[in-house]
Amino acid sequence: MTVDARAIHDALAAHGPFARILVAGTRGSAPREAGTAMYVWADRIQGTIGGGALEWRAMEIAREVLADGRPRVERMPLGPALGQCCGGAVTLVIERIAAVPPDPWIRRVEGDAPAPRLTGFGLKSGWMREDAAGPARRIHIWGAGHVGRALVDVLAPLAPQIRVAWHDIAPDRFPTDVAVAHDAAADLPARLATCARSDAHLIVTHSHDLDLALCHAALTRGFEFCGLIGSATKWARFRSRLAALGHPPEAIARITCPIGDPALGKHPQAIAIGVAHGLLMAPSANVQNRV
Missing domain, CATH: 3.40.50.720 (NAD(P)-binding Rossmann-like Domain)
Incomplete structure (x- = not known):
């Protein structure tokens, strides 16, 4: 579960800043695994987090994030909140991306807690960490x-x-x-x-x-x-x-x-x-x- 810096570079070069939807975690049955990401612009998308009501709602939020620049963490039970029959839940981190991230990419995405110790991919106390993808x-x-x-x-x-x-x-x-x-x-x-x-x-x-x-x-x-x-x-x-x-x-x-x-x-x-x-x-x- 890593960040594809090359894909981010290419997407920025082609279409400018975008909102990135990242599946930061899953529980139970979910459409896509943790680490999956999709990119959203005002007029286009790239990738998928599994389609359906989850993706439509995530894209709505992503366009809000694209406009105001504030990151969002969304915890969505797929059945009660979205009417999907997967039965699980997903945690999404949605951020506006305007530059290629560093490696490792550690940033606060919600709250104001001090940075915890983070190793590898994960969301903890409002802080998210991703590492660069290895050689493709x-x-x-x-x-x-x-x-x-x-x-x-x-x-x-x-x-x-x-x-x-x-x-x-x-x-x-x-x-x-x-x-x-x-x-x-x-x-x-x-x-x-x-x-x-x-x-x-x-x-x-x-x-x-x-x-x-x-x-x-x-x-x-x-x-x-x-x-x-x-x-x-x-x-x-x-x-x-x-x-x-x-x-x-x-x-x-x-x-x-x-x-x-x-x-x-x-x-x-x-x-x-x-x-x-x-x-x-x-x-x-x-x-x-x-x-």
């Missing part, structure tokens, strides 16, 4: 077509555990409103060669030749995981061509092709859901052959 799992998506866009839509909200970077050959291949880090590079394989060996790659470009070049670059550079969109026939041809480029069979076998879950079908969103499921179920280096 970096996933590069190569290609901004239908599957690339679906992958970004599914994976980007999983920050801070996952951090997406999106690449293609020209700026006009991206949607006009891009919510993740992205760049256009005429030589994508050269760009991949600059990535960390601990990064993961999903190769879904418009060109089989470019896909092959990216696979070659990934095998040359090293990676945590590499997935390629394609059929069994495409992958058989790629294995042969990658071997001709000097890669041994055991290295080539580390590339997963096809990506996704065949049982879900070939719709871009279905592929993205299968990929996300595999990434979440198989942390870090154990992900190969699971998506």
